[in-house]
Amino acid sequence: MKITAVRARVYEWKGKTVPPQGNFCSNAMDLLYSRQETMKTFRFHQWTVVEIETDTGLVGYGNVALAPKVAKQIIDQYLTPLVMGQDPWDYEYLNQRMYRATQAWGRKGVGMAAISAVDLAIWDILGKSVNKPVFKLLGGRTKEKIPCYYSKLYRTDLDEMQKEAETYLKQGFTAFKMRFGYGPKDLQKGVVENLKSVAAVREVIGDDTDLMLECYMGWNLEYTKRMLPKLAQYQPRWLEEPVIADDIDGYAELNAMNIIPISGGEHEFSLYGFKQLLDRKAVSVVQYDTNRVGGITMAHKINALCEAYSVPVIPHAGQMHNYHLTMSTLASPMAEYFPMFDVEVGNELFYYIFDGEPVAENGFLDLRDDVPGLGLSLKTEFLDQFDIIE
Numbered sequence: 573m574k575i576t577a578v579r580a581r582v583y584e585w586k587g588k589t590v591p592p593q594g595n596f597c598s599n600a601m602d603l604l605y606s607r608q609e610t611m612k613t614f615r616f617h618q619w620t621v622v623e624i625e626t627d628t629g630l631v632g633y634g635n636v637a638l639a640p641k642v643a644k645q646i647i648d649q650y651l652t653p654l655v656m657g658q659d660p661w662d663y664e665y666l667n668q669r670m671y672r673a674t675q676a677w678g679r680k681g682v683g684m685a686a687i688s689a690v691d692l693a694i695w696d697i698l699g700k701s702v703n704k705p706v707f708k709l710l711g712g713r714t715k716e717k718i719p720c721y722y723s724k725l726y727r728t729d730l731d732e733m734q735k736e737a738e739t740y741l742k743q744g745f746t747a748f749k750m751r752f753g754y755g756p757k758d759l760q761k762g763v764v765e766n767l768k769s770v771a772a773v774r775e776v777i778g779d780d781t782d783l784m785l786e787c788y789m790g791w792n793l794e795y796t797k798r799m800l801p802k803l804a805q806y807q808p809r810w811l812e813e814p815v816i817a818d819d820i821d822g823y824a825e826l827n828a829m830n831i832i833p834i835s836g837g838e839h840e841f842s843l844y845g846f847k848q849l850l851d852r853k854a855v856s857v858v859q860y861d862t863n864r865v866g867g868i869t870m871a872h873k874i875n876a877l878c879e880a881y882s883v884p885v886i887p888h889a890g891q892m893h894n895y896h897l898t899m900s901t902l903a904s905p906m907a908e909y910f911p912m913f914d915v916e917v918g919n920e921l922f923y924y925i926f927d928g929e930p931v932a933e934n935g936f937l938d939l940r941d942d943v944p945g946l947g948l949s950l951k952t953e954f955l956d957q958f959d960i961i962e
């Protein structure tokens with residue numbers, strides 16, 4: 573089998589969007605600007621879809637949501653020439669070829685995200701060529717169904733957050749991730765507001781559910797050290813991305829305090845990036861995203877590394893490319909899950925582009941044994957709400 577075509581298309585959403593409400597979500601820009609300003613950077617309203625065709629007539633789909641227009645340029649100009657005419661079953665060789673050819677500039681960030689999109693499409697083809705779902709090529713079914721956590725609860729009015737939590741508690745979720753709306757610049761008033769929001773959500777979901785807390789890189793080491801003892805009473809399962817991804821020493825210091833497990837990884841890349849996080853005990857939960865980290869080929873290796881280090885893998889964002897990795901390893905106990913919403917941050921844009929995503933029921937997701945490849949097809953229903961950049 574040979575790769576005969578690679579197409580990278582940017583889907584740019586032009587439909588209705590829900591602007592960030594309230595203090596929405598702390599983030600890395602908060603140390604520079606006001607939240608209303610920083611929330612403008614917090615938009616993922618484009619997605620690049622990669623289609624790879626083979627001489628046997630198969631078509632595989634990959635995707636990338638980090639800097640999608642730049643990722644397209646990287647795919648068109650650098651990665652396509654490296655995979656054209658190649659056998660997709662040589663996926664380790666092809667992943668290494670793309671990774672090593674771009675080492676000078678691509679080993680972190682959008683370079684790896686572009687490689688991931690091509691790699692996902694290759695694995696979609698592999699599954700389709702043997703009529704097996706991708707997880708069956710990685711280790712098979714390790715769970716009857718995948719437990720998942722409801723992920724949203726951005727910081728709005730507390731009664732709105734409580735209503736949202738109640739809605740999804742009633743749908744059977746037993747794990748919830750919420751976002752903080754305040755950080756170091758908001759001083760003690762922000763500390764109080766952060767604690768109020770956690771208390772409000774915990775009050776609704778009860779003490780017998782998992783609660784995860786998301787900072788999205790919006791705090792710093794000093795502030796987090798002050799917050800951890802105050803948050804411990806709410807028994808969070810983890811505190812996510814308190815500092816920026818490059819502050820590995822900060823992660824390690826916070827994790828070593830052993831007050832609340834620190835999680836991260838959605839902004840880390842490659843097998844070596846995660847080896848560094850694990851060697852330095854920087855995180856207690858690894859959260860790579862398979863469409864960022866280097867693709868399925870790379871994520872599969874990281875799963876094995878995490879198993880050896882006894883650090884659980886709970887990939888960022890859910891979405892089918894991550895569910896196959898979670899299904900195929902005991903190192904991954906659960907998945908993140910964004911239900912389909914009006915387009916807000918953009919985490920939900922995936923649902924407007926692809927068909928095939930499983931819908932959570934009672935806090936579980938199922939992957940079918942009889943759907944080959946990644947199990948996705950391109951949705952036509954919302955095409956008129958996208959500008960497509962070929």
Ligand SMILES: O=C(O)[C@H](O)[C@H](O)[C@@H](O)CO
Nearest residue numbers: 723786788888889917919
């Ligand atoms: O962990 C997550 O889901 C990400 O950090 C989100 O995609 C981001 O929108 C922050 O909530």
Ligand SMILES: [Mg+2]
Nearest residue numbers: 786812813838
């Ligand atoms: Mg996160």
